[in-house]
Amino acid sequence: MRSVALKGIKEFEIKEIEEPVADGENVIIEVKKAGICGSDIHYWYVGEPIGLVMGHEFSGVVKDPGSRKDLKVGDRVTALPISPCLECHACKSGNPQYCIHTWDKATGLSLTNPGALAPVVAIRPDMVVKVPDNITDEEAAMTEPTAVGLHASKLADIKVGDKVLVIGGGIIGLVSAMFAKMEGASLVVVSETNKARGQKAVSLGVADEWMDALDPKFLENVMNKTDIGFDIVIECCGNTGAVSSSLTTVKTGGTVVLVGVSMTPVAIPTAIAVMHELTLKGAIAYTKDEFQTCINLMSSKKINMLKFLDSIVGLDDVQASYEKLTSGVSDAVKIIVDPNK
Numbered sequence: 001m002r003s004v005a006l007k008g009i010k011e012f013e014i015k016e017i018e019e020p021v022a023d024g025e026n027v028i029i030e031v032k033k034a035g036i037c038g039s040d041i042h043y044w045y046v047g048e049p050i051g052l053v054m055g056h057e058f059s060g061v062v063k064d065p066g067s068r069k070d071l072k073v074g075d076r077v078t079a080l081p082i083s084p085c086l087e088c089h090a091c092k093s094g095n096p097q098y099c100i101h102t103w104d105k106a107t108g109l110s111l112t113n114p115g116a117l118a119p120v121v122a123i124r125p126d127m128v129v130k131v132p133d134n135i136t137d138e139e140a141a142m143t144e145p146t147a148v149g150l151h152a153s154k155l156a157d158i159k160v161g162d163k164v165l166v167i168g169g170g171i172i173g174l175v176s177a178m179f180a181k182m183e184g185a186s187l188v189v190v191s192e193t194n195k196a197r198g199q200k201a202v203s204l205g206v207a208d209e210w211m212d213a214l215d216p217k218f219l220e221n222v223m224n225k226t227d228i229g230f231d232i233v234i235e236c237c238g239n240t241g242a243v244s245s246s247l248t249t250v251k252t253g254g255t256v257v258l259v260g261v262s263m264t265p266v267a268i269p270t271a272i273a274v275m276h277e278l279t280l281k282g283a284i285a286y287t288k289d290e291f292q293t294c295i296n297l298m299s300s301k302k303i304n305m306l307k308f309l310d311s312i313v314g315l316d317d318v319q320a321s322y323e324k325l326t327s328g329v330s331d332a333v334k335i336i337v338d339p340n341k
């Protein structure tokens with residue numbers, strides 16, 4: 001079957017790979033929709049591992065239920081891409097997201113388990129989640145990034161009335177901002193280096209305001225807005241500049257949630273964290289409950305993820321879509337791939 005595979009730095013190729021077959025264990029899923037994620041972009045930038053078939057956020061229908069007795073052919077599903085060991089301390093405490101093995105065989109994030117930038121995927125049975133009829137394939141494919149934002153905003157422990165800064169207005173920043181508002185923040189600001197994305201955060205209603213991170217008066221503007229700095233900062237970029245500004249924009253004694261990922265070490269002014277007694281929290285992925293909560297929130301229409309969707313493309317347009325998403329000027333945040341288009 002056709003797939004989109006990583007070929008080198010910022011380069012994909014259309015590659016024929018073996019279609020997964022029923023083995024009585026894994027759930028074989030016909031992919032309907034697969035999202036492009038900011039984490040995928042990191043792999044694309046470094047061009048490794050060569051041959052990686054991405055697509056860890058997706059929806060589809062069951063082609064073979066494998067060992068899942070509660071599933072039947074044709075059921076609509078999505079899945080957590082993670083592969084927790086189920087035996088370690090993290091797994092046993094209900095936190096498979098920080099099991100040290102959880103990314104070893106992660107769908108679309110490892111060479112062993114090709115992702116949904118192909119018409120069919122094989123998924124370990126306990127990670128497959130049913131999708132209700134009243135959410136679309138596109139929404140179901142966005143469960144995963146929604147759950148990342150929910151997890152981050154929960155770790156932020158936002159109190160009603162808090163002022164929250166979200167650094168980075170990609171999909172993860174936008175969803176984190178959306179949940180910060182739902183949790184009662186009195187002010188939600190998104191900072192961006194891309195004006196179009198900053199403006200979009202406001203026009204989509206997830207941020208009250210946006211701030212230009214490239215403005216030389218950025219820090220002055222933050223202090224004018226908050227007097228003492230933000231109660232909570234959720235960092236959704238991962239680069240040195242963004243992580244550093246999370247420490248300088250949060251109030252003394254405040255909390256920074258680090259969601260952004262960097263493939264290389266990031267130098268940050270730790271003295272500020274020490275002198276200001278900041279709480280720094282890492283946030284990775286989501287729990288199974290949070291994943292299900294996001295499906296429930298979409299199904300009950302408490303959240304509308306479709307407003308973040310920019311376009312739906314075929315496998316041949318994946319390369320151009322990555323170029324668009326990383327242009328620094330486009331307001332597109334979520335492009336979804338239909339492998340059958």
Ligand SMILES: NC(=O)c1ccc[n+]([C@@H]2O[C@H](COP(=O)([O-])OP(=O)(O)OC[C@H]3O[C@@H](n4cnc5c(N)ncnc54)[C@H](O)[C@@H]3O)[C@@H](O)[C@H]2O)c1
Pocket residue numbers: 037038039040041042148167168169170171172173191192193194197213236237238239241242258259260261262283284285286328333
């Ligand atoms: N921790 C997790 O579980 C998890 C899950 C998914 C994604 N991520 C990571 O979160 C980050 C965001 O993901 P995304 O899909 O939204 O990515 P994205 O690349 O679409 O968005 C990042 C945004 O940050 C902006 N930006 C860059 N530098 C900035 C700065 N100094 N100040 C303000 N804005 C700046 C960019 O213009 C871009 O719009 C990525 O690093 C991704 O790998 C983490």
Ligand SMILES: [Zn+2]
Pocket residue numbers: 037038039056057144145
């Ligand atoms: Zn993702």
Ligand SMILES: [Zn+2]
Pocket residue numbers: 084085086087088089090091092096099100101
């Ligand atoms: Zn484990």
